[in-house]
Amino acid sequence: MPQWAIVHATTRVIRRVTTDPDHSITADEARVEIVGSPLDLAGGPWRLAADNQTKLAPTQQEIDDADVDEARVALKLQQRITAYLNALDHLINDALTPPKLKALFQAMRNLRNP
Numbered sequence: 490m491p492q493w494a495i496v497h498a499t500t501r502v503i504r505r506v507t508t509d510p511d512h513s514i515t516a517d518e519a520r521v522e523i524v525g526s527p528l529d530l531a532g533g534p535w536r537l538a539a540d541n542q543t544k545l546a547p548t549q550q551e552i553d554d555a556d557v558d559e560a561r562v563a564l565k566l567q568q569r570i571t572a573y574l575n576a577l578d579h580l581i582n583d584a585l586t587p588p589k590l591k592a593l594f595q596a597m598r599n600l601r602n603p
Contacts, residue, residue: 490508491523492523492527493508493512495507496537497555497557498519500554501536502537502554503537504555506523534555534558574598
């Protein structure tokens with residue numbers, strides 16, 4: 490049964506492996522057919538070389554760009570949420586913000602931290 494590697498299109502870091510030829514991919518991914526022996530992702534993450542067979546160790550930047558490290562993805566999401574909440578706090582505390590907008594921003598803020 491053929492195997493396909495779903496890789497990040499830019500970095501070629503392997504995101505997942507499948508045997509489903511119709512497996513859906515996102516805009517930043519590419520599907521690469523693996524010919525020969527199946528890929529083993531143990532000890533990864535891995536980057537696929539240009540020959541589509543050789544696994545290489547990716548750099549930390551490639552891992553970050555490909556979003557394959559779940560802990561790193563969660564950290565980046567938390568940083569974006571914190572920046573968003575800080576922006577809301579700034580608008581709520583700004584004397585120039587109209588009261589109706591302050592109420593809206595406070596309601597948005599309360600959605601995150603009731």
